[in-house]
Amino acid sequence: MPTGVALRDAREQLFAAAERILLRDGPNALTSRAITTEAGCAKGVLHRHFADFDAFLAELVLDRIARIEDRATALCASAGTGTVTGNLTGALTDLFGSSVAVGIVALITFRDDLRARLRRSRPAGVPVLTEATAMIAAYLTAERRLGRIAADADVDSLSPALIGAGHLLFADRRGVPPETEAVRKVVATVVTGVVRDPMP
Template identity: 50%
Template sequence: MSPRGVAIPDLRERLFAAAERVVARDGALALTSRAITTEADCAKGVLHTHFAGLDEFVAELVLDRFARSARQAEALDAKVGRGTVTANLQEVVLALLEALPPAVVGLAMTRPAAALHTRQGFQAGAPAFDAIQQAFTAYLGAEQRGGRLPAGTDTASIALALVGTTHHLLMTRVPGDGEGLGATTGRLLAVLLGSAGTAAG
């Protein structure tokens, strides 16, 4: 256990990752401040030193994971013209689903104080699904301008459909079912993009 008074590098991420492990292993009801700090191998009171309480902690965890997911979506810029459009989008969607455990997101929706803090974060400009949708739209537009998607492709509607499905899968998926998610997102992208999405750069 970390000694009292010694700074812990990347403490927020350490606590966030510990909370995700607790929820994945023991369920949402097992998530307590003590369970988190025990899992993170930190002093018992360290969570309350950095967060007002468990509700704020849960909200900040969700906001952090949404921000990380938005950065992953924005990284699609580097993939323009490389691989296939379908594979590039599928990789990001699956990463988004892994970055946002449904049980953790559910916690933020079912705990009123956590839900309020999360909403306030989004209202203050924290990235959410709208930022991810914009990143998808920008990527598809770039691929269209590069000739890898037909000129008449409705990139905004494809991005909206993809984000809407991702949101649905996020709230309903079975943890650990990566193979099933891969098949589902593959079928969706085949419908949305057709054969154009499988053309390699």
């Protein structure tokens, strides 16, 4: 098997194992031994592909950020379709519903070395939440251009308000995820007064 393929497979296997541990047991349970055991691979596999454990965690976070950037493209493409409230509800549910984003934020908060490493390329904000806020801002800007939200809508205030509210709704990783209607209600409250399309 070509080296590139083997590396990609190992990375994805280790990332998936880390996510399962993070969601099940929280950030304090995330160790290299726990991850390789969960992944069902030899203990040395992680250190063959990453300089150290924080390098692995940083790559995990960056990989998840790349997924948010992919979601941002799809969300912006939905501008002008459906309803603004419905699109935002779907975006927040997609982002936080699996609890992976919530777990990654907890991991960044929990590990000082990881946070310091991420600061080298992302000096402002909390990684994941910062990119998620940018995703919502880009979408709202697109809808504002289309006239579906008010021309004077403060996108730079609405975006972090939506992400913060969404994060809080989904933050209890041991609880039952909120119903779609609960997410929609929060979204509708945040964007009330600026949305020009009918609420669902």
